[in-house]
Amino acid sequence: MAIRLHDSLTRSLQELRRPDPTDPRDVFTFYNCGPTVYGPAHIGNFRTFVVNDVLRRLLELEYGPGKVKHVRNLTDVDDRTIGQAKKDQRSLAEITRKWTDLFHADCAALNCLPPHVEPTATGHIREQVDMIEVLMEKGNAYRAPDGSVYFKIASFPEYGALSRIKERELKVTNSAFDADHKDDIGDFALWKAYKPEEDGDVQWPGPRTAAAGRPGWHIECSAMIKRHLGETIDLHTGGVDLLFPHHENEIAQSQCCNGTIFARHWYHSEHLLVDGTTMSKSKGNYYTLGDLVQKDFDPLVVRLALLQGHPRKQQNFTLDSLHSADKALTTIHSYWQSLPLKADRATAFDAVFSALHDDLNFPAALGAFFTVINRGPSGVAKSDCEKVLFALGLGREPAKRPDRRIPDAITAFAEKRWAAKLAKDFATADALRKEIAAAGWSMLDRKDGYSLEPLKKA
Ligand code: AMP
Ligand code: ZN
Numbered sequence: 001m002a003i004r005l006h007d008s009l010t011r012s013l014q015e016l017r018r019p020d021p022t023d024p025r026d027v028f029t030f031y032n033c034g035p036t037v038y039g040p041a042h043i044g045n046f047r048t049f050v051v052n053d054v055l056r057r058l059l060e061l062e063y064g065p066g067k068v069k070h071v072r073n074l075t076d077v078d079d080r081t082i083g084q085a086k087k088d089q090r091s092l093a094e095i096t097r098k099w100t101d102l103f104h105a106d107c108a109a110l111n112c113l114p115p116h117v118e119p120t121a122t123g124h125i126r127e128q129v130d131m132i133e134v135l136m137e138k139g140n141a142y143r144a145p146d147g148s149v150y151f152k153i154a155s156f157p158e159y160g161a162l163s164r165i166k167e168r169e170l171k172v173t174n175s176a177f178d179a180d181h182k183d184d185i186g187d188f189a190l191w192k193a194y195k196p197e198e199d200g201d202v203q204w205p206g207p208r209t210a211a212a213g214r215p216g217w218h219i220e221c222s223a224m225i226k227r228h229l230g231e232t233i234d235l236h237t238g239g240v241d242l243l244f245p246h247h248e249n250e251i252a253q254s255q256c257c258n259g260t261i262f263a264r265h266w267y268h269s270e271h272l273l274v275d276g277t278t279m280s281k282s283k284g285n286y287y288t289l290g291d292l293v294q295k296d297f298d299p300l301v302v303r304l305a306l307l308q309g310h311p312r313k314q315q316n317f318t319l320d321s322l323h324s325a326d327k328a329l330t331t332i333h334s335y336w337q338s339l340p341l342k343a344d345r346a347t348a349f350d351a352v353f354s355a356l357h358d359d360l361n362f363p364a365a366l367g368a369f370f371t372v373i374n375r376g377p378s379g380v381a382k383s384d385c386e387k388v389l390f391a392l393g394l395g396r397e398p399a400k401r402p403d404r405r406i407p408d409a410i411t412a413f414a415e416k417r418w419a420a421k422l423a424k425d426f427a428t429a430d431a432l433r434k435e436i437a438a439a440g441w442s443m444l445d446r447k448d449g450y451s452l453e454p455l456k457k458a
Contacts, residue, residue, distance in 0.1 A: 003062055003357045005055075005235075006312060008243060008266040009162050013359060016059075016265060017234050019067050028059055028068045029229040031263075033221060033238040033246070034118070036075040037099040038084040042286035043302060043317065044272035044279035046110060048239040050303055050393070051269045051311040051360065053112040055237070057391050058356055071228050072115040074100055076122050078217050082202055092122075092202050106289045109299035111393040119224040121215065125204045127223035128215045131257050132190045132207040140256040142183065147193035147211025153186045156252045162266060163244035188249050189216035218249035225250075226258065236263035241278075243268055269311040279317065292322065296454070300394060301326045307362045307392060328370075332394060335373045336385050343381035348372050349388050356391060365392075406452050410441050417443065418450055 007014040019026040032052045035041050041049075052072075059068045075081070076096035085095040107114070121128075132149055135141035140155045153159045193211035194203040203212045225233060231254070238247065247266065254262040271278045279286045292302050305325035309315030349372060355364035369388060372380065389395035417432035436443050442455045 001062070001353060001357050003058055004359055005265065005267050006359050008268045014265060019063055021064065021067070024066075027066070028063055028235070029233040030056065030059065030068060030070045030235045031221070031225050031229060031233055031237070032070070032072045032115070033242055034072040034074050034115075035103055036078060036080055037096045037103060038081040039099060039281060040288040040290065041103050041106060042279055042281060042288055043292070043306065044286060045239075046106065046289065046302075047272040047306045047311075047315065048269050049107065049112055050110060050306045052237055053110075053393055054307070054356070054362075054391065055267075055360065056113060056115075057393060058360075061387070061391060062357075069117075069229060070113075070115045071117045071119065071224070073221060073224050074103075074118060074120045075217065075220065076100070076120045077202065077214055078121075079198075082199060085202075086200055092200075096120075096122075106299075109289060109293075110303045111300060111396065113393075117228045119228060121220040121224075124220065124223050124227060125215065127227050128219045129191075129204075129207045131219060131223050131226070131253065132210075132215075134257045135190065135253065136207060136209070138256060140252075141190055143210055144182065144193075147206065148189055148213065149191040149207060149210050150182055150187040151190050151249065151252060151256075152183065153188075153252065154184060156256055158255070159186075159252050160248065162251060163248050165244055165248070188218065188245060190219050190253070192216055218246055219253055221246075222250050222253040222257070222262075225262075226254065231258040231260050231262075233263050235265045235267060237267045237269070240268045240270055270314045272306070273314050273316045276316065287317070295319070297322050297326065298329070300396070301329050303393060304329050307366065310363055311360050328366075329394065331373060332369070332389075335377065336382065336389065338377045339380055339382040339385055340377070341382050343379045343384075345379040346381065346384060348380045349384055352388050353391070406441070407439075410436060410439055410452060413439075414443055414450060414452055421445070 002015045002018070004013050004015050006012070017028065019028050032049075035045055035049075049072075056068065056070050074096070077092065081092060081096055085092045088095060104114075132141060135151065136143070136149065139152075141149050141151050143149055191206055191210050192213045192215070193206070194213040199214065202214055204214060206212050225236075236247070236250075251262050273279060274285045274287075277283065277285065289299060289302060293299060301322055302325075305317075305321045306315075308321060308325065349369070351368035351371070352365045355361040355368055358364070386395060413432050413436050417429050417436065420426075420428040420432065433443055436452075437455060440455050442453050444451050444453060
């Protein structure tokens with residue numbers, strides 16, 4: 001069953017290329033822009049990485065083992081990483097190592113498969129410099145008076161095809177940064193000359209004729225793609241905010257340098273929102289995975305919650321959505337455990353896969369999955385269900401939750417309140433309930449007793 005994905009360049013649903021199964025060198029090449037490692041990734045970032053992880057899993061299921069090569073980079077040098085190192089009075093390498101380690105731990109907890117190659121920008125300075133030199137030789141780039149190098153967008157008539165950005169918008173978007181030294185306001189930095197007051201000890205020898213300094217952000221992906229996947233790749237992905245200018249600039253750099261088409265297919269997933277605005281580090285309105293684990297949610301529950309919206313639609317994040325994902329995950333795992341090893345209805349989950357293959361329609365896929373679950377285990381084989389769990393990355397039992405011990409003071413309040421209630425002293429009972437709630441607990445009354453639960457914070 002072919003996989004079809006919306007292509008951002010043609011604005012249409014396109015079938016992905018199927019590599020030749022008889023040619024071992026023919027693999028599907030897939031690049032996903034990775035995180036900037038200067039702080040914790042938030043669950044908005046992880047929405048993008050989880051969507052890409054499901055895509056990677058589907059490609060592997062469809063094309064077979066060894067037929068997909070997935071590369072995702074780490075941006076470990078840019079304004080933000082350098083700024084953070086300065087702020088923390090640490091070296092750039094120390095800062096990026098620390099946040100890379102946390103990113104890896106979060107990815108593992110969320111069941112995201114590691115990419116086959118995870119290149120870093122600082123590990124590919126030579127490749128970036130080489131590309132910039134080619135662009136300068138071909139007349140697509142020029143040296144500015146301070147020794148920086150800019151890409152000349154006027155040299156690439158197709159510039160703007162991906163984002164269809166009008167010239168006016170381009171000016172507004174780009175005018176905010178490095179307008180000095182450029183021939184045209186839309187031109188972007190390939191190489192940034194060293195500035196001692198900003199860059200500390202971060203610098204490398206530059207392209208011929210340029211000053212020492214560091215690469216601009218966009219060139220790293222073009223260089224790492226060329227090095228690890230070749231001049232033309234099958235699929236390039238990222239969150240919608242990367243469409244412009246990042247991906248537009250990648251196309252310009254790669255196509256001018258290599259003289260060939262850069263990516264056959266572009267796919268962009270939409271953002272996770274909080275209270276109607278994009279979750280972002282700069283806005284400070286974000287949750288990390290650690291925040292949610294602290295609230296006692298299993299990382300797989302977070303993963304399932306992130307799979308609940310259509311990836312090409314914005315999704316609003318709420319703690320309530322985690323509570324329902326928690327219930328849904330328990331249902332899925334107990335259904336899976338109830339299944340017989342062998343059965344005759346191998347097609348039970350076909351509708352799940354058709355929905356996934358149809359532009360990653362997660363809501364339809366989960367709907368179809370629950371239709372099968374609600375019909376009961378009869379005739380469905382465990383291994384078929386496991387294939388669905390593999391595709392969605394939900395294939396392990398949630399980690400055992402740490403017990404939330406009830407503090408003695410809360411138990412004492414609860415006992416008093418229960419006694420007051422039995423004595424029909426409702427005023428005292430109500431006052432005590434409020435005390436208990438203020439301490440973060442909720443008392444649930446039954447006919448013959450009560451239980452205490454941590455309050456769900458809204
Ligand atoms: P960054 O670390 O800022 O380079 O972002 C890493 C990835 O997360 C990129 O693909 C972004 O497009 C994506 N991203 C950033 N914010 C969000 C969000 N609120 N929801 C979904 N993806 C996001
Ligand atoms: Zn990129």
